[in-house]
Amino acid sequence: MLSAIFGFSLNPTFTRYLQIQLLPSSFDAQGSANAAQRLTCFVIDDRVTVDAGSLGIALSEAQRRTIRDVVVTHPHMDHIASLPIFVDDLFGELRQPVRIHATSEVIELLKADVFNDTVYPKFDELRNEHGPVMEYVPFQMGQEFQVAHLKLTAIAVNHIVPTVGLLVSDGKATVAFSSDTAETEELWHVVNHARHLNALFIEASFPDAMEALAKASKHLTPSMLRTELNKLNHNGMDILAVHLKPAYREKVIQELNELGIEKLRVMEPGRIYEW
Amino acid sequence: MLSAIFGFSLNPTFTRYLQIQLLPSSFDAQGSANAAQRLTCFVIDDRVTVDAGSLGIALSEAQRRTIRDVVVTHPHMDHIASLPIFVDDLFGELRQPVRIHATSEVIELLKADVFNDTVYPKFDELRNEHGPVMEYVPFQMGQEFQVAHLKLTAIAVNHIVPTVGLLVSDGKATVAFSSDTAETEELWHVVNHARHLNALFIEASFPDAMEALAKASKHLTPSMLRTELNKLNHNGMDILAVHLKPAYREKVIQELNELGIEKLRVMEPGRIYEW
Numbered sequence: 086m087l088s089a090i091f092g093f094s095l096n097p098t099f100t101r102y103l104q105i106q107l108l109p110s111s112f113d114a115q116g117s118a119n120a121a122q123r124l125t126c127f128v129i130d131d132r133v134t135v136d137a138g139s140l141g142i143a144l145s146e147a148q149r150r151t152i153r154d155v156v157v158t159h160p161h162m163d164h165i166a167s168l169p170i171f172v173d174d175l176f177g178e179l180r181q182p183v184r185i186h187a188t189s190e191v192i193e194l195l196k197a198d199v200f201n202d203t204v205y206p207k208f209d210e211l212r213n214e215h216g217p218v219m220e221y222v223p224f225q226m227g228q229e230f231q232v233a234h235l236k237l238t239a240i241a242v243n244h245i246v247p248t249v250g251l252l253v254s255d256g257k258a259t260v261a262f263s264s265d266t267a268e269t270e271e272l273w274h275v276v277n278h279a280r281h282l283n284a285l286f287i288e289a290s291f292p293d294a295m296e297a298l299a300k301a302s303k304h305l306t307p308s309m310l311r312t313e314l315n316k317l318n319h320n321g322m323d324i325l326a327v328h329l330k331p332a333y334r335e336k337v338i339q340e341l342n343e344l345g346i347e348k349l350r351v352m353e354p355g356r357i358y359e360w
Numbered sequence: 361m362l363s364a365i366f367g368f369s370l371n372p373t374f375t376r377y378l379q380i381q382l383l384p385s386s387f388d389a390q391g392s393a394n395a396a397q398r399l400t401c402f403v404i405d406d407r408v409t410v411d412a413g414s415l416g417i418a419l420s421e422a423q424r425r426t427i428r429d430v431v432v433t434h435p436h437m438d439h440i441a442s443l444p445i446f447v448d449d450l451f452g453e454l455r456q457p458v459r460i461h462a463t464s465e466v467i468e469l470l471k472a473d474v475f476n477d478t479v480y481p482k483f484d485e486l487r488n489e490h491g492p493v494m495e496y497v498p499f500q501m502g503q504e505f506q507v508a509h510l511k512l513t514a515i516a517v518n519h520i521v522p523t524v525g526l527l528v529s530d531g532k533a534t535v536a537f538s539s540d541t542a543e544t545e546e547l548w549h550v551v552n553h554a555r556h557l558n559a560l561f562i563e564a565s566f567p568d569a570m571e572a573l574a575k576a577s578k579h580l581t582p583s584m585l586r587t588e589l590n591k592l593n594h595n596g597m598d599i600l601a602v603h604l605k606p607a608y609r610e611k612v613i614q615e616l617n618e619l620g621i622e623k624l625r626v627m628e629p630g631r632i633y634e635w
């Protein structure tokens with residue numbers, strides 16, 4: 086794993102590695118990004134994002150020009166909060182629509198609750214002088230689909246609303262995202278069928294003492310994460326823990342460290358990771 | 361108008377001035393707050409907020425402990441995006457519910473589209489060990505109501521969804537918020553009946569050349585803002601322009617400056633203003 090400095094990013098044309106950045110989503114009292122993760126948005130190769138929590142508020146101007154594909158794993162606010170702002174910012178200048186990739190079920194929820202003319206305009210029905218500004222692109226569970234230069238496979242995971250985990254490959258490196266989930270099976274079967282796995286982004290929301298709440302809200306604790314990793318046949322991949330609830334962050338980090346898994350780290354917002 | 365430095369704030373107990381801060385809502389490529397406003401949340405005296413766009417992601421830890429009242433002017437995403445995150449962060453420790461003050465109409469929209477178990481849990485139905493974690497508190501248009509130490513009056517303004525402007529007083533200083541609106545009348549009648557006015561927070565979303573879009577989406581341009589100010593009988597108050605669309609920010613600032621109104625400024629996110 087190589088990692089670039091905060092905010093540094095190669096032009097996508099010259100990228101030799103698969104680059105993944107968790108956007109910052111929380112300000113400290115001095116107005117700087119802090120390590121707490123309150124929204125979820127992973128930027129891949131400055132072209133595609135997985136989820137859109139901080140998409141509209143934390144991109145560089147260069148990223149804002151090159152990202153036109155957004156994969157939404159599920160409609161929880163922390164994963165979509167600034168998606169409407171992202172499209173709004175670009176409304177006048179878009180020469181191709183922003184494409185929202187999701188299951189049909191999640192697309193219907195976004196239409197009903199977000200782009201519904203109450204919470205924000207129905208951008209899928211609006212055009213600028215160049216054409217439509219946003220379109221929904223449904224994908225099928227378990228069937229590989231292409232987004233920009235990436236191949237993705239989506240698998241239902243175990244969360245309180247319809248949610249997918251993702252296997253993502255650029256043809257050389259392959260990574261997996263758990264999204265929000267409690268214990269799950271099918272995602273790991275699909276990941277185990279991949280030839281290799283460079284990195285796994287897995288949630289660790291609550292400390293072990295809150296396992297009851299984790300199970301009720303369908304999230305993982307460090308102990309539950311440990312059990313999930315036992316279902317994986319791959320070895321040696323980087324494991325990036327994400328989605329730590331800010332109120333319990335220190336405790337979760339301590340418990341993750343106590344697992345003693347060598348390549349397990351808490352992902353740092355803003356930092357670019359490469360494989 | 362006195363103004364404190366970024367992030368500095370007196371303990372509310374010792375506050376002698378009405379303090380208002382527009383929370384930052386946008387990161388630059390180095391992970392620092394920039395001047396662009398992509399979400400709306402005004403913090404008053406570290407106890408009450410008007411709107412909740414960046415409420416969940418930009419408070420100091422001290423503010424997170426003292427703010428329990430949120431006034432929602434309308435349900436557009438840029439005004440509510442991180443409200444669910446704010447409540448979620450505090451879920452385990454709340455000893456009184458977070459109170460969401462809004463018209464019944466807006467409360468119904470928040471129930472239907474936000475706290476609906478799809479976008480986020482129905483927090484108004486959930487409790488921690490101390491009691492309920494969130495409650496809706498409806499207010500009546502045109503009737504003064506109390507929120508913490510403040511007296512407020514809400515008036516319907518002219519936006520594409522049900523929206524209120526607000527007159528707010530701590531008994532000494534009085535300020536008004538236009539919220540999102542195109543040309544409007546009733547709000548200014550009510551403001552004109554106030555004994556004095558220390559500050560007006562008024563939107564200026566689009567440049568003059570985009571007046572057609574401003575009117576279609578029910579926002580103001582600098583020229584339209586000028587016409588609104590002519591409806592006001594008060595003189596000498598500070599006028600803080602807010603809600604500038606980031607894509608047109610420089611042009612709107614130039615046109616606001618060209619209005620030649622002495623006490624008109626663009627409000628700076630993070631800065632504390634006092635009256």
Ligand SMILES: [Zn+2]
Pocket residue numbers: 159161244265
């Ligand atoms: Zn979720």
Ligand SMILES: [Zn+2]
Pocket residue numbers: 125161163164265328
């Ligand atoms: Zn989540």
Ligand SMILES: [Zn+2]
Pocket residue numbers: 434436519540
């Ligand atoms: Zn609005």
Ligand SMILES: [Zn+2]
Pocket residue numbers: 400436438439540603
């Ligand atoms: Zn707005």
